[in-house]
Amino acid sequence: MAYVTKSPWVIHYDGSSCNGCDIEVLACLTPMYDVERFGIINSGNPKHADVLLITGSVNEQNKPVVQQIYDEMLQPKVVVAIGACACTGGVFRECYNIIGGADQAIPVDVYVPGCAARPESIIDGVVKGLAVLAEKREKVAKGETVTEGEQAE
Amino acid sequence: MISFYGSEISYFQVITAAVFVVCGPLVGGLIAGFDRKITARMQGRQGPPVLQPFYDVLKLMEKEPATVRGSQDFYIMTSLIFCVITGVFFFGGGNLLMVIFTLTTADILLVLGGFASNSSYSQIGAERELVQLMSTEPMIILLTIGLFLAKGSFGVAEIISGGPVAFPYLAGLFIGVLYIFTIKLRKSPFDLSMSHHMHQELVKGLTTEFSGRTLAAIEMMHWYENVIFLGFIFLFFANGTPLWWVLGIVVCLFLYFVEILIDNTYARMRWQFTLKSAWAVTIIFGGANLLVLYYLHASQLLS
Numbered sequence: 001m002a003y004v005t006k007s008p009w010v011i012h013y014d015g016s017s018c019n020g021c022d023i024e025v026l027a028c029l030t031p032m033y034d035v036e037r038f039g040i041i042n043s044g045n046p047k048h049a050d051v052l053l054i055t056g057s058v059n060e061q062n063k064p065v066v067q068q069i070y071d072e073m074l075q076p077k078v079v080v081a082i083g084a085c086a087c088t089g090g091v092f093r094e095c096y097n098i099i100g101g102a103d104q105a106i107p108v109d110v111y112v113p114g115c116a117a118r119p120e121s122i123i124d125g126v127v128k129g130l131a132v133l134a135e136k137r138e139k140v141a142k143g144e145t146v147t148e149g150e151q152a153e
Numbered sequence: 154m155i156s157f158y159g160s161e162i163s164y165f166q167v168i169t170a171a172v173f174v175v176c177g178p179l180v181g182g183l184i185a186g187f188d189r190k191i192t193a194r195m196q197g198r199q200g201p202p203v204l205q206p207f208y209d210v211l212k213l214m215e216k217e218p219a220t221v222r223g224s225q226d227f228y229i230m231t232s233l234i235f236c237v238i239t240g241v242f243f244f245g246g247g248n249l250l251m252v253i254f255t256l257t258t259a260d261i262l263l264v265l266g267g268f269a270s271n272s273s274y275s276q277i278g279a280e281r282e283l284v285q286l287m288s289t290e291p292m293i294i295l296l297t298i299g300l301f302l303a304k305g306s307f308g309v310a311e312i313i314s315g316g317p318v319a320f321p322y323l324a325g326l327f328i329g330v331l332y333i334f335t336i337k338l339r340k341s342p343f344d345l346s347m348s349h350h351m352h353q354e355l356v357k358g359l360t361t362e363f364s365g366r367t368l369a370a371i372e373m374m375h376w377y378e379n380v381i382f383l384g385f386i387f388l389f390f391a392n393g394t395p396l397w398w399v400l401g402i403v404v405c406l407f408l409y410f411v412e413i414l415i416d417n418t419y420a421r422m423r424w425q426f427t428l429k430s431a432w433a434v435t436i437i438f439g440g441a442n443l444l445v446l447y448y449l450h451a452s453q454l455l456s
Binding site for chain 1: 185189191196197198199200202205208210211212214215216217219346353356357361362363364365
């Protein structure tokens with residue numbers, strides 16, 4: 001049984017977001033949406049986290065930071081790109097220092113659209129990510145290497 | 154009866170010790186689950202399922218193993234073993250002095266595990282864990298002396314099976330133990346060493362560099378510890394009659410609820426305050442209580 005789907009701990013990183021999506025991510029933790037219902041806990045430690053929530057496009061300066069956070073997380077792990085900027089680069093796409101969406105730096109599993117993404121769609125995105133987590137968990141249990149970059153939405 | 158280095162151990166004591174080893178984490182995990190549920194309700198949230206702490210630990214077991222430095226896993230696993238041994242001494246009706254020694258050893262091994270990695274969060278967490286240990290140890294030693302003076306024995310089996318109810322004689326020590334109870338549970342306002350919530354300035358303090366199985370071991374150790382500390386509170390009330398046993402358990406559960414309330418209404422204190430206030434409470438309430446006990450002994454009121 002994949003218990004990872006019952007207790008996904010998330011870590012949240014802000015690329016070059018306008019903070020709109022960030023605030024919506026934090027809104028998920030409030031009594032109104034209460035993601036702890038699903039066992040989701042907000043963590044500040046990549047080593048404890050199972051799901052990386054990334055908001056905002058990635059630029060040249062924070063690309064290594066994003067990659068390091070991703071590398072420090074242990075398998076099975078899932079990356080959820082939240083908002084238009086994290087999915088594609090959004091309105092910042094043409095800027096000289098922007099390399100594009102989060103998938104330009106690390107493998108992304110779930111894309112959550114929206115500007116800003118609604119808390120409901122963020123929770124939906126994480127829940128979609130749980131299916132990917134369960135798959136990866138099977139592979140880890142069998143001792144296979146997890147192939148990166150499977151896309152859900 | 155089994156003879157073990159000169160002391161007689163009954164089969165019942167062996168069974169209760171075995172029950173602790175198996176049921177300790179189950180009870181501790183359930184308490185943690187209700188803790189999270191009640192905390193959520195206090196904050197106007199629905200909260201996770203009651204079995205959530207078990208899901209968390211099982212999840213951690215599933216994670217890919219990763220260790221910063223080989224020695225840290227060794228320290229934590231040894232710490233868990235010592236914690237179980239502590240419970241075996243305690244719930245097997247053994248000597249309270251042995252309980253204190255093994256419990257401190259378990260805690261020191263946890264601190265060594267924190268110091269094993271070079272992460273600054275882990276180092277600060279380990280230092281603060283030492284401060285917490287310094288804050289609580291004097292009170293626990295005074296409690297043991299108090300129980301000996303009131304009941305005439307260091308043996309847990311003798312303390313819970315007869316004699317007067319210790320609580321009236323140890324009321325001051327009880328207040329002191331309540332104070333350090335929060336420190337030992339590592340709850341707010343004394344969650345110095347491994348901040349109770351993961352997204353704080355300390356990240357997760359001592360446990361920052363641990364992941365997967367080792368983190369699960371720390372979590373299970375914490376459950377064992379909590380059950381042992383509830384056991385300490387139970388000692389104040391048990392005297393062998395069913396009524397006082399039930400009352401003792403009810404008081405334990407009520408005090409845990411109060412701890413949850415305190416956890417939700419206080420911000421974290423600084424380590425200076427933790428140390429000073431814990432020692433002040435120990436000296437004032439614990440010391441005064443012991444003086445009274447010595448007086449009762451001297452005037453033959455308590456034999």
